[in-house]
Ligand code: SF4
């Protein structure tokens with residue numbers, strides 16, 4: 001899950017739109033996968049909140065870490081969360097089969113969504129392979145299955161790859 005989506009830096013196309021911290025704006029956090037904080041982010045000193053399913057609309061997990069990307073130190077690319085690596089693809093289970101989808105109800109629109117012909121094949125292959133591996137972890141697959149179930153209620157989606 002370390003392959004860039006296109007040749008070059010796609011952030012230049014959109015002013016790093018999907019990154020969660022922008023100067024002069026309130027920081028937005030992002031949810032980590034179950035186990036991701038303990039496996040990767042724990043020793044990095046990132047700011048985080050712990051959100052429990054009692055207080056937040058969380059499905060498929062009792063609690064999730066919600067971290068804030070620190071704009072001052074820039075992107076520590078090798079440690080960036082899975083959410084940053086997989087975007088704009090999301091894993092989705094349909095009839096027990098794993099598919100990659102693009103959610104349509106995004107807060108912002110990635111210019112690459114309408115330009116899938118310039119996506120690198122290595123990116124798509126890497127994202128699939130990464131998710132297949134991650135989904136062998138039971139807490140991760142339970143979480144993604146719950147999100148897939150929830151998604152059916154409110155979302156139409158496109159399938160970018162067969
Ligand atoms: S919104 Fe799309 S083009 Fe912009 S940085 Fe994110 S992935 Fe790249």
Ligand code: SF4
Nearest residue numbers: 019020069075080084
């Ligand atoms: S970790 Fe990197 S890619 Fe992810 S939001 Fe922060 S700056 Fe953007």
